[in-house]
Amino acid sequence: MRILLDTQVWLWMVSEPTRLAPAARAALANRDNALLLSAASVWEMAIKYALGKLPLPQPPADFVPPRLVRDGVEPLAVEHHHAAYVATLPLHHRDPFDRLLAAQAVTERLVLCTSDPALAAYPCERLPA
Numbered sequence: 001m002r003i004l005l006d007t008q009v010w011l012w013m014v015s016e017p018t019r020l021a022p023a024a025r026a027a028l029a030n031r032d033n034a035l036l037l038s039a040a041s042v043w044e045m046a047i048k049y050a051l052g053k054l055p056l057p058q059p060p061a062d063f064v065p066p067r068l069v070r071d072g073v074e075p076l077a078v079e080h081h082h083a084a085y086v087a088t089l090p091l092h093h094r095d096p097f098d099r100l101l102a103a104q105a106v107t108e109r110l111v112l113c114t115s116d117p118a119l120a121a122y123p124c125e126r127l128p129a
Contacts, residue, residue: 002034003027004076004105006114007041007097009129014067024113024129036076037068038104044097082107092121 005013005028012019013028020028027033042064048054056063068075078100085103086096098119105112105124112119115129 002110003127004036004101004110004112006101007044008115009113010037010041020129024127027127035073037073038076038101039078040097040100089122092118
């Protein structure tokens, strides 16, 4: 299974894994599953960090890359077709980062691991976190 991690899910995975549902924790720990983190999530973390809304022990540029390597999480670039697909999604969710994650999950046929119930309205498989 190829799992796209929601921003909050990735943060919980690296710092508070007990906040994840047992099924999500098991899926994320299963090395047969590929875990992906979108560039959109790193962009979201960078913005929130710069605004003082996301406390991290280091700036995102220093915090994220070594944890991706440590945990075997693959980076997922934002491509033009991902961004364009957002226009086809109904406005069930107004957060632009989450809408882009949904678009990536749909277009790349990824399972979206998220704690956000609003994302269940989009046509992608979801793993509740």
